[in-house]
Amino acid sequence: MVHQTAAEVAAHADHPPQAPLQTEEFRAVRPQIVGSESPEAPFPIFIHGPVQHGFGRGKDLGCPTANLPDESMAPLSTAVETGVYYGYAQVVPPKDEKVQFREEDLKVLPMVMSLGWNRFYKNEKLTAEVHIMHEFQSDFYGLEMRAIVLGYIRPELDYTSREALIDDIDIDKKVALNSLNRPAYRRYANDAHFNLDSTN
Numbered sequence: 001m002v003h004q005t006a007a008e009v010a011a012h013a014d015h016p017p018q019a020p021l022q023t024e025e026f027r028a029v030r031p032q033i034v035g036s037e038s039p040e041a042p043f044p045i046f047i048h049g050p051v052q053h054g055f056g057r058g059k060d061l062g063c064p065t066a067n068l069p070d071e072s073m074a075p076l077s078t079a080v081e082t083g084v085y086y087g088y089a090q091v092v093p094p095k096d097e098k099v100q101f102r103e104e105d106l107k108v109l110p111m112v113m114s115l116g117w118n119r120f121y122k123n124e125k126l127t128a129e130v131h132i133m134h135e136f137q138s139d140f141y142g143l144e145m146r147a148i149v150l151g152y153i154r155p156e157l158d159y160t161s162r163e164a165l166i167d168d169i170d171i172d173k174k175v176a177l178n179s180l181n182r183p184a185y186r187r188y189a190n191d192a193h194f195n196l197d198s199t200n
């Protein structure tokens with residue numbers, strides 16, 4: 001079956017598309033690691049852009065997310081279907097604002113991201129939201145975020161409870177870490193897409 005890319009769905013749907021409901025059966029068969037030993041086309045996908053405010057619900061879910069503007073998500077949304085993805089990301093402040101950040105906040109860090117309409121929250125618009133797996137000291141709205149998307153984890157789902165969504169995101173994070181912990185993926189943490197000057 002040929003899946004439509006997220007951008008194709010966004011261009012043709014006059015209302016947000018449906019997503020399948022999460023079930024315990026789906027949870028029970030989730031793999032702990034995804035993708036082959038090295039990233040396969042269309043990955044790696046390189047994205048970057050200024051971090052925008054989302055609805056702010058991510059913090060409440062225990063996973064704050066950095067939203068990217070439409071033009072920044074285009075390399076991803078025109079290449080893949082909606083769903084949950086993993087890779088690396090980095091916050092890159094302008095040189096004169098670097099002092100406000102701890103060195104560990106500016107490293108290349110593992111991330112999970114959602115590309116979709118967040119069915120559980122019934123968003124009207126396609127969004128790309130990156131959750132960087134790190135405790136940041138401060139917010140970084142407006143700053144440049146750079147990311148490399150290396151693989152697909154699962155489809156976007158609808159949920160009957162917030163707890164079930166939180167549980168699935170927890171599993172997504174573990175799957176992402178397991179999947180990145182392979183040499184052909186790890187090497188992207190040192191890719192020239194990132195600012196590696198004093199951060200690694």
Ligand SMILES: Cc1cc2nc3c(=O)[nH]c(=O)nc-3n(C[C@H](O)[C@H](O)[C@H](O)COP(=O)(O)O)c2cc1C
Pocket residue numbers: 054055056057058059061063065084112113114117118119120121129130131155156157158159165169172
């Ligand atoms: C790894 C990850 C997986 C997600 N999976 C889903 C999903 O399957 N269904 C869904 O409705 N929302 C999903 N979300 C989106 C959350 O609902 C969203 O990030 C949250 O509402 C925060 O959005 P906000 O920053 O705009 O408030 C996921 C988010 C992340 C980071």
